[in-house]
Amino acid sequence: MGLFSLTDQIHIPIMARPEMTPAKTMLPKIVDPRRLADQGATLKGSVAAENLPRISQDAVPLSEVQVELAFTRGDQGRIGVKGFVSGQFELMCQRCMDTVVTEVTQPVDLVVVWNDDQSRSVPRELDPWEVDEQANLFELIEDEILLALPLVAKHPVGQCQPPKIPEQGIPEPEEGRQKPFEILKELTKPSDK
Numbered sequence: 001m002g003l004f005s006l007t008d009q010i011h012i013p014i015m016a017r018p019e020m021t022p023a024k025t026m027l028p029k030i031v032d033p034r035r036l037a038d039q040g041a042t043l044k045g046s047v048a049a050e051n052l053p054r055i056s057q058d059a060v061p062l063s064e065v066q067v068e069l070a071f072t073r074g075d076q077g078r079i080g081v082k083g084f085v086s087g088q089f090e091l092m093c094q095r096c097m098d099t100v101v102t103e104v105t106q107p108v109d110l111v112v113v114w115n116d117d118q119s120r121s122v123p124r125e126l127d128p129w130e131v132d133e134q135a136n137l138f139e140l141i142e143d144e145i146l147l148a149l150p151l152v153a154k155h156p157v158g159q160c161q162p163p164k165i166p167e168q169g170i171p172e173p174e175e176g177r178q179k180p181f182e183i184l185k186e187l188t189k190p191s192d193k
């Protein structure tokens, strides 16, 4: 438990870090929300894209995902998790089929629950984060990023790339150009989600 056996000392290194140094902390996959909340800890750092495989099904991550999540004890001992996740992703523009870079910052505001019963008792205005004894931070980050990614990505108006000529030197007839879009529509039909 070396790396993340958080003690009260957690506050000291974080506060003492010089302003100039960018946060390079790689966050752990599994965290203990009770413990973090009791310590009033804030998880601040990044998660490598390869630890978030579900995102890669929809987008190409261009960087690590940045995360800042504060754990607190709130009303009736409820554990609140508040902060944001953010990152840069490459998607396919649905107009020109070229790549488009999208920056996403998703606010996070959740209460931790340990089972369905608890989940139901949470006031409607609060979003539950259902966890086992320990919580999978990477899954949460994947969920939040997937929520934030646009369903249909497009370049800003006027910034699309001109259509590419598929075979070198042989210009396609006009109607031939329509086809890739139809294929794309098939490929990008919303799946079960």
Ligand SMILES: [Zn+2]
Pocket: 093, 094, 095, 096, 097, 098, 100, 154, 155, 159, 160, 161
């Ligand atoms: Zn475009």
